[in-house]
Amino acid sequence: MIKHAIITGGSSGIGKAVAKLLASSGANISIIARDATKLKIATQEIAGSALTSEQKILHFVADVAQLSEITSVIQKAIAEQGTPDLLITSAGIAIPGYFQDIPVENFEQTMRVNYFGSLYAVKAVLPAMETAQKGHIVLISSGAGLVGLYGYTAYSPSKFALRGLAESLRGELKPCGIKVSIVYPPDTDTPQLAAENKTKPPETKAITATADTWSAEGVAQEIIKGINQQKFTIAPGLEMTILNRFHSLIAPLLNKYFDRLAKNQSTTQK
Template sequence: MNFNQKNIIITGGSSGIGKATAQLLVSLGANLTIIARNQTTLDQAQAEIELVKLHQNQKFFTLSADVSVREEAENAIKRAIELLGSVDILILSAGMAYPGYFRELPIEVFERTMAVNYWGSLYCIREVLPKMVEQNQGKIILISSAAGLIGIYGYTAYSPTKFALRGLAESLRGELKPLGIQVSIVYPPDTNTPQLVAENKTKPPETKAINGMVKPWEPEAVAQDILQGIKNNQFAITPGLEIKLLNIFHSLLLSLINRYFDHVIQNFKS
């Protein structure tokens, strides 16, 4: 697939994996609208991304919206399509994580995490779908996590939201394929992003020990894998060998993985 002159919308496009993907796409000639909550961060991202344009006439826009609020998400997608003229690809990278012990996390953290990660993706998909159906083509890329393949200690507010995205993607894939719309889901490992920095502030030591098993990726490397997966029409995009194996064998390996996790956690209890 050639991304030159493709019209693409990215939520959460002002930082982390979303921004790295936006930069790569713009460098390949794509027209882009990125959506994020913070206008200051959007302005900074815009300045960086403008520098890598392949063509001076490329379209690039930013929109400030909280995708967890249905009206804001719908209006932002609607406006993005108006600005671009059409939409070829929707990449859903907006997300949040707030790790901690289940019994200590406020219920608002669970509600907010589900609102951003799951509902924020669903609202945007529903708004973009009529245009893609009209065009009889399009690609929808959901960003899940390795924690969407296996539940991880300390991520009781986060993992379920990423599992939910997996269920949504698997359910949508067959329904939308006859309409010419490709659905993909990405399972990134830990990635060096501002979100990871924020997570580490509340992450239990047991979670840090488990996550320390795998070195974090750089967002640019994840972005490369995302684009390669889009080109190949992959349903599951799995950066790195560990995630590929986890995606294929996680049910078979679950007992062994849980025993290892229990061993790691027990070291903190003894």
């Protein structure tokens, strides 16, 4: 049973939905994000899903892209609630657009938040998990971490990087009794997706429209199921399962299909 889960990005979307499910099964929760007001509201919502009134649902304000901030709040969370059985790094941003239009700063920021923000959190929980000789680290990547997608030149590489981190870290932490998982969520109805849709090029819209959009709760259920089954890869739904198993094999076909969708879309625009 999970006694304490730390969730970065737990104030919204997928992170909050996972926090609520974990709370409903009796876990103490520590959520981390930047916006204090959103954190407070989410904390109340998560507490409303708790199994008992004794559970502690705490929130901590930090920017995951700042090593000192995320390290300090994770240490505080551990001091308050004990060594976490689970770390989920769900904090993330996505800024779609045409490569030439995206300023270099946005590429750097996306890497800092999505990749380094996750890595810093892992670094911060590891000493306690190593002492306990147990724990589970769950990194949230994306379907765009399996295949590069038109319009996602800033986002996809940050999610590919997480895949590399998870794959290399898994074997290193296994002897210490610490598990690692990587999640490839499909498009999910969250504030992030709504924001993305505002700047997505029409070609990206045409490509992403080929896949179903999930609810945050549906994705959260699959994440919890994967954690309980101790799966390394958690790929919710048939599309992500196929993409995860066969992405290298089907890449040439997918590229042809996506190129055709993008071309049709560009022609329609003219």
